[in-house]
Amino acid sequence: MLTISDRGQQMPASPIRKLVPFAEAAKKKGTRVYHLNIGQPDIETPAPILDAVKHADIKVLEYSHSAGNESYRRKLVEYYKRVGIEVTHDQIMITTGGSEAILFGFFTCLNPGDEVIIPEPFYANYNGFACTAGVTVVPITSRIETGFALPPIAEFEKVITPRTRAIVVCNPNNPTGYLYSREEMEALREICLKHNLYLFSDEAYREFCYDGEYISAMQLDGLEENVVLMDTISKRYSACGARIGALVTKNKKVYDAAMKFAQARLSPPGLAQIMGEAAVDLPDSYFDEPKAEYQRRRDKLVSRLNAMPGVFCPNPGGAFYAIARLPIDDSDKFCQWLLEEFVYNNQTVMLAPATGFYGTPGLGKDEVRLAYVLNLEAIDAAMDCLEKALEVYPGRVEKAVVAAERVAG
Known part of the structure; x- marks a missing residue:
């Protein structure tokens, strides 16, 4: 009987890409999916x-x-x-x-x-x-x-x-x-x-x-x-x-x-x-506009997230990613639910569950990674979807966001 190597069996699936089949299925149903799950910039290649x-x-x-x-x-x-x-x-x-x-x-x-x-x-x-x-x-x-x-x-x-x-x-x-x-x-x-x-x-x-x-x-x-x-x-x-x-x-x-x-x-x-x-x-000046654009997107994303009840997102100092804590029971279930069962104005949002970014089992279950690689209008629409989703998600967990956490943002 042919077998798969131990290495092949132990190789982890990508938390960034493993939900792609669910996103593809949502799109086939006519749902627009805002991809905040992967660091694929929409900035034009020079x-x-x-x-x-x-x-x-x-x-x-x-x-x-x-x-x-x-x-x-x-x-x-x-x-x-x-x-x-x-x-x-x-x-x-x-x-x-x-x-x-x-x-x-x-x-x-x-x-x-x-x-x-x-x-x-x-x-x-x-x-x-x-x-x-x-x-x-x-x-x-x-x-x-x-x-x-x-x-x-x-x-x-x-x-x-x-x-x-x-x-x-x-x-x-x-x-x-x-x-x-x-x-x-x-x-x-x-x-x-x-x-x-x-x-x-x-x-x-x-x-x-x-x-x-x-x-x-x-x-x-x-x-x-x-x-x-x-x-x-x-x-x-x-x-x-x-x-x-x-x-x-x-x-x-x-x-x-x-x-x-x-x-x-x-x-x-x-x-x-x-x-x-x-x-x-x-020229060195090439980076001025992409950097300024990412910073505008960061500010928009973080402000929208922190305005949502029960959500906390620290302010990232660089790159174009953020991790947010959400009032949810399980980020893997939530991110799949967004693609399989949720729709708002014929739209939904794709996020990366943070569990795949931790090596310690059990961590990241109430966190997601978001890549702010979409334009400001798309980020606003994606945040509208997320806000509505959190209001109706069956696994919502009420959590107090303590003041000390707000300081970190």
């Missing part, structure tokens, strides 16, 4: 980077170097310098999206059975990448009452074991939108040095910081050998389908070992590298 591909003089679309085109990597040196990160082109490896950068980092630095500490809620696919690499995720809980600030370093110390090899952070954070402060990043620096840990830093949203200062892990003094930076053009330039990212590290042993994985998959996407290279030439 024309110059699409034109770079259209006008490329290509006779044969060849394999690139396994590390990516040298011309692109040299361009990225300029980009990183502009954001305060000093690296050379031979410390940059182009990957098939940020996802492959994370996988290469895990494969290179961690053995099966090793442990990585990740503040939760965290990007759900970290679980999938860890499963693929045979690595155990050890979550430590960030709480909505503090706006999902980094847990105290004492909490990290409690879970460090002889198998602990790394800490993973996303800054600004997906799914919470939290922007880590300089003090928090310095605290991570100290614990990584103390326990000789890698610091994997996912910085896909650095251009979208609204409150506070963006601090890269690559800017932490004395941590040069420990940091593995994971990056992508997907959200930065609204080019999710390009599937082009980067692994950046000053640790030559890590880079050289990662190169073997890069060689095994041959090369990153060729046309997308042309896009990425052209993107570096966009």
